Amino acid sequence: MDFDLESYVAGMLKDIRERGIEAVREYSKKFDNYDGPFRVTEEEFEEAVERIPEKDREIIVRTVERLWEYHERQMERERLFLKNGSLYGLIYRPIRRIGIYVPGGKPLPSTLMMVAVPAKIAGVKEIAVTIPPKEGKVNPYVLYVAELLGIDEVYKLGGVQAIGAMAYGVGMEKVDKIFGPGNKFVNEAKRQVFGVVGIDSLAGPSEIAVIADKTAEKDYVLADLLSQLEHGKDSKAWLLTTSKELADYCSRDGIEVVLCESLEECAEKANEIAPEHLEIITERPMELVDLIENAGAIYLGPYTPVPAADYFLGVNHVLPTGGAAKFSGVLTVRDFLKPISIAQVSREEFLAERELGLRLAEIEGMVFHRRSMEVRK
């Protein structure tokens, strides 16, 4: 019988809801060989941070600066307008408390930067971070990034138990929204807790698709395809090409190669896949962009490989996978903000336009709705 991921994860989440910290402890022991205490102490922070060489601190600070510069342009401002003496618009408020899941199979400090920077720009006040421990410890680079960004609430928790703990408030205060990518267990757990908390997107195992023609440097294309397969056995790589030579060169384990008649056909295939990342390495890459409907991120030309975007370009690397790019997109500052509609209507406009509301209330059979509008003089 096939493994049923949905019921497997549902069972774990139910257990965490019902038995709380005991269940979290047992799953953590089983999958990460650690049963607490879960919150990273001040001493552990200090010890880890001291271990980071000066050169690496500089690398991290410069990377954070690049991310900050890119993301601060996304900050939403109030959008208000006046019409007939009335005020209308949207105002924005940050989510109060969020959880960030940092993947830990290969610990990814870069992912903490990718989520925490836009969260800080948006003005999120409280951030709890979870990461699976290794031998009871958290990766020191993750703790350094946390400290640099003013985050002191870090938990040694991974997988479904981390998502359950953040969503149901087990061993910590419940969060309002969970961010961050993870493996198929993490991704499914996020999908299932949606509604109890918000989630950013279904950011699961990494993927890359490359559209390339005969002008592409073969070694660049192959290296890029292999880069995302490095994330793990669930990762995927597709080459969509019009070049038979390139197709043969990249025919390796784990890479799905599709030989197409034209670049338009490559674009069509890319839209069907809706990959997390789409590289276009062709003679005139920009010409294909108009044909792309579904992709988490599009990187053009020979000098925009996915790993550069994973680390230092400044763009965000938290992206939808598994076809979710058909209905969602890259993580942005907006994901940390709640738009609130606002209006203050003038008497003149209200009286002039209320017949619309009165009749619509009648159509819907809403007597008290009608009354609320009618009663005003």
Ligand SMILES: NC(=O)c1ccc[n+]([C@@H]2O[C@H](COP(=O)([O-])OP(=O)(O)OC[C@H]3O[C@@H](n4cnc5c(N)ncnc54)[C@H](O)[C@@H]3O)[C@@H](O)[C@H]2O)c1
């Ligand atoms: N889409 C994106 O934006 C993006 C960004 C970065 C990383 N990623 C992806 O994140 C993933 C990280 O995966 P990872 O495995 O390295 O780390 P992870 O932290 O997501 O998963 C590790 C956890 O999975 C749990 N787990 C492992 N086996 C289990 C089992 N059989 N049953 C229940 N729980 C189990 C354990 O608790 C462990 O702590 C990779 O697939 C990577 O490609 C995606």
Ligand SMILES: N[C@H](CO)Cc1c[nH]c[nH+]1
């Ligand atoms: N490629 C990942 C997004 O799918 C992000 C990442 C982090 N570290 C290395 N790569």
Ligand SMILES: [Zn+2]
């Ligand atoms: Zn990567």
